[in-house]
Amino acid sequence: MDVVNAGVLGCGTISDAYLSAGDRFDAYEITACADLDTERAEQAADEYGVTAMAPEEMLADPDIEIVINLTPPSVHEATCTQALEAGNHVYVEKPLASTVAGARSILDVAEREGLLVGSAPDxxxxxxxxxxxxxxxxxxxxxxxxxxxxxxxxxxxxxxxxxxxxxxxxxxxxxxxxxxxxxxxxxxxxxxxxxxxxxxxxxxxxxxxxxxxxxxxxxxxxxxxxxxxxxxxxxxxxxxxxxxxxxxxxxxxxxxxxxxxxxxxxxxxxxxxxxxxxxxxxxxxxxxxVELTHEYTAGRGAGVADLAAAVRTDWSHRTSGDLAAHVLDVLAGIRESSETGEHLSFDADLDRPEPLPGAWPAEY
CATH class of the missing domain: 3.30.360.10 (Dihydrodipicolinate Reductase; domain 2)
Known part of the structure; x- marks a missing residue:
């Protein structure tokens, strides 16, 4: 499949784990990084051999198809929405959003724009x-x-x-x-x-x-x-x-x-x-x-490869926004239950992610 170009939005501590994974997968290539702190973006770009951009410049770049959103959770809803409305698929660090409503809003925008959302953890x-x-x-x-x-x-x-x-x-x-x-x-x-x-x-x-x-x-x-x-x-x-x-x-x-x-x-x-x-x-x-039945042990970036395969092919998207939203339902539900003193129930409208082939990601 054709390689999907990706850009990293947010060059904080976790960005090293993603930028260092750029050569690990055939499905995508990280070509750019951006941060409100221009100096931090330039340092990351120099270290990993990518192009430093302003955030709005990266979101508007037609050559970038996936934005890897590593901004703080409190702004995930806003930054994911901006990336989606600019025409980018999004892979975002966990949690998907800081609130359940924010997570649902992100997925609604993605559906409206005909784009995919993926989320850590992978x-x-x-x-x-x-x-x-x-x-x-x-x-x-x-x-x-x-x-x-x-x-x-x-x-x-x-x-x-x-x-x-x-x-x-x-x-x-x-x-x-x-x-x-x-x-x-x-x-x-x-x-x-x-x-x-x-x-x-x-x-x-x-x-x-x-x-x-x-x-x-x-x-x-x-x-x-x-x-x-x-x-x-x-x-x-x-x-x-x-x-x-x-x-x-x-x-x-x-x-x-x-x-x-x-x-x-x-x-x-x-x-x-x-x-x-x-x-x-x-x-x-x-x-x-138990002897391991699967091969992949290399580290972060697997979810971006999973999303890239789903962008290009009929690959079953495992690290989906729907899965991340359900996980957030559970986490937020625990806090809400503590506040109300009651159980919190919700519909289980989600399938288990399909198991991976043992040789993945060698097959993609």
């Missing part, structure tokens, strides 16, 4: 979670019954040079790390139908301890310790805990398991593309590692 396309999908589909652990997903930390201010956005609208541990776990679970179990949750915030301010802003205080606008229960259409239920308020834990991080009628599946870190994948079957005392 880690479920990796060999680790695709192997887990094969384990479940082959019935090695029987029928799925439940799952546990735990991710905790002291907060991003201990390592990130500019942690502000993690404590602003669209941030918090659930919106930051929850997409990895919920996306993985939906890809394995199918859509969710009901959530309940309880969330809290330990303080209204955080003190940065990372360089170069060590000692600076930032405001906290979102919950920082968030737990939920997610029910899936197939009957399984999952416990989810994400936190920026845990100084240490005896749990291995992350703790991610799926329980079936005939065994337990120990899932790999959904923030990565590789394994290990381990299974303990009924009657056995130890977990055994």
């Amino acid at each position: 880690t479920f396309l990796g060999a680790g979670l695709q192997t887990c999908r094969q384990v479940i589909d082959d019935g090695l652990i029987g029928e799925p019954v439940g799952a546990t997903a735990i991710w905790t930390s002291p907060g991003h201010e201990v390592w990130h040079p500019n942690p502000d956005l993690y404590y602003q609208e669209g941030g918090g541990p659930l919106f930051d790390m929850g997409p990895y776990y919920v996306t993985a679970l939906v890809s394995l179990l199918g859509p969710a139908t009901r959530v309940t949750g309880s969330v809290t915030r330990a303080s209204d301010e955080r003190t940065i301890t990372s360089e170069p802003r060590d000692g600076e205080t930032i405001d906290v606008e979102v919950p920082t310790h968030e737990s939920g229960i997610v029910d899936f259409a197939g009957g399984a239920t999952a416990n989810l805990l994400t936190s920026f308020d845990v100084q240490g834990s005896t749990f291995p991080m992350p703790a991610f398991e799926l329980y079936g009628t005939e065994g337990t599946l120990a899932l790999p870190d959904p923030n990565h593309f590789e394994g290990p994948v381990r299974v303990q079957k009924r009657g056995e005392r130890e977990f055994e590692e």
Whole structure:
């Protein structure tokens, strides 16, 4: 298929992961980058051999078909809308938007313009979670019954040079790390139908301890310790805990398991593309590692390749905007449930993403 040209909008910390993936895939090529901070865009362009542009210039460039939107979550709705209305397909970092209404608005604009939206996380396309999908589909652990997903930390201010956005609208541990776990679970179990949750915030301010802003205080606008229960259409239920308020834990991080009628599946870190994948079957005392059934372990950019293939061919788009919007429904539902004290139910109008060929992306 013809290569799809892509441009990166937003040259912050995460942009390195995408720009460094430019030569990893045959489906697309990153040719440009843009940022409101001109100097930052020029530095990224020099490092990765692409063209630095102003944001409006890149959106209007007829040679660029996909905008990789790496702006802060609080402006995802506005920036995705601008890119779509300029005629670009969009692949956006997670979460799709900071609100459910914002996510739906993005998808409505895409439908109106006849364009595609893809969204991170794309880690479920990796060999680790695709192997887990094969384990479940082959019935090695029987029928799925439940799952546990735990991710905790002291907060991003201990390592990130500019942690502000993690404590602003669209941030918090659930919106930051929850997409990895919920996306993985939906890809394995199918859509969710009901959530309940309880969330809290330990303080209204955080003190940065990372360089170069060590000692600076930032405001906290979102919950920082968030737990939920997610029910899936197939009957399984999952416990989810994400936190920026845990100084240490005896749990291995992350703790991610799926329980079936005939065994337990120990899932790999959904923030990565590789394994290990381990299974303990009924009657056995130890977990055994499962050989990976898929090949891709290289890192970010897989979702852009997935979108590019869908742009050019009849490829089944797995990292779709519909999937990302459903995941956001779940995450926002946990917070809403905490506020209302009630379960939140929604229609499960979503199919599980199709499993990938084992050799992907070599085939595209």
